[in-house]
Amino acid sequence: MKKPIQDLYPENLAHCYGCGKNNTQGHQLKTYLEGEETISRFTPDLKYTAIPGSVYGGLIASLLDCHGTASAAAFACVAEGISLEQAQIPVRCVTGNLNVNFKAMTPQGKELVIMGKLKHIEGRKITVEMTLSADNVVCATGEILAIKLRE
Numbered sequence: 001m002k003k004p005i006q007d008l009y010p011e012n013l014a015h016c017y018g019c020g021k022n023n024t025q026g027h028q029l030k031t032y033l034e035g036e037e038t039i040s041r042f043t044p045d046l047k048y049t050a051i052p053g054s055v056y057g058g059l060i061a062s063l064l065d066c067h068g069t070a071s072a073a074a075f076a077c078v079a080e081g082i083s084l085e086q087a088q089i090p091v092r093c094v095t096g097n098l099n100v101n102f103k104a105m106t107p108q109g110k111e112l113v114i115m116g117k118l119k120h121i122e123g124r125k126i127t128v129e130m131t132l133s134a135d136n137v138v139c140a141t142g143e144i145l146a147i148k149l150r151e
């Protein structure tokens with residue numbers, strides 16, 4: 001079965017609160033490459049409430065952040081011919097810049113679907129465009145500039 005990108009990170013770089021598999025208290029977001037796009041799914045706990053019934057914006061930014069860095073790692077691997085069908089990838093990206101547009105209230109109690117598309121790669125800089133939707137309604141969009149860490 002296909003592994004999520006985050007499960008391919010080197011063990012010592014897999015403690016991120018949003019997506020690290022080695023952080024048992026974190027969100028453990030999981031992102032998959034599907035064709036030319038990336039996808040993550042996440043259902044927020046009620047504690048991440050903004051106005052009752054809607055999801056707190058900081059969590060939305062966090063989900064876009066971790067979806068973005070994972071997408072950047074996946075797109076960098078594809079561009080460099082590195083297989084994702086292995087135990088570990090030698091690529092890890094961190095956030096340089098993250099821009100979030102909140103388009104509509106994000107409802108509580110729904111599975112959120114986050115999608116990513118590669119915009120461009122320039123050296124170690126990878127730009128990814130993202131959407132976050134609930135019930136097929138786009139609630140937020142984002143763009144991340146992820147930087148591939150030096151080996």
Ligand SMILES: CCCCCCCCCCCCCCCC(=O)SCCNC(=O)CCNC(=O)[C@H](O)C(C)(C)COP(=O)(O)OP(=O)(O)OC[C@H]1O[C@@H](n2cnc3c(N)ncnc32)[C@H](O)[C@@H]1OP(=O)(O)O
Nearest residue numbers: 013016065066069093094095096097123124125145147150
């Ligand atoms: C985190 C530290 C690493 C330690 C190793 C452990 C990693 C453990 C994994 C963590 C996983 C978290 C994943 C979840 C997402 C987050 O939450 S990440 C946390 C938030 N982000 C950060 O803390 C990053 C802080 N920034 C940095 O550490 C350093 O600036 C960076 C991003 C590693 C880049 O430093 P560098 O490797 O020395 O590269 P540098 O030559 O400065 O920049 C490379 C290029 O990127 C551009 N660039 C760099 N930063 C920016 C920026 N902010 N805006 C625009 N352009 C930028 C430069 O202008 C340069 O462009 P070119 O000249 O090539 O055209």
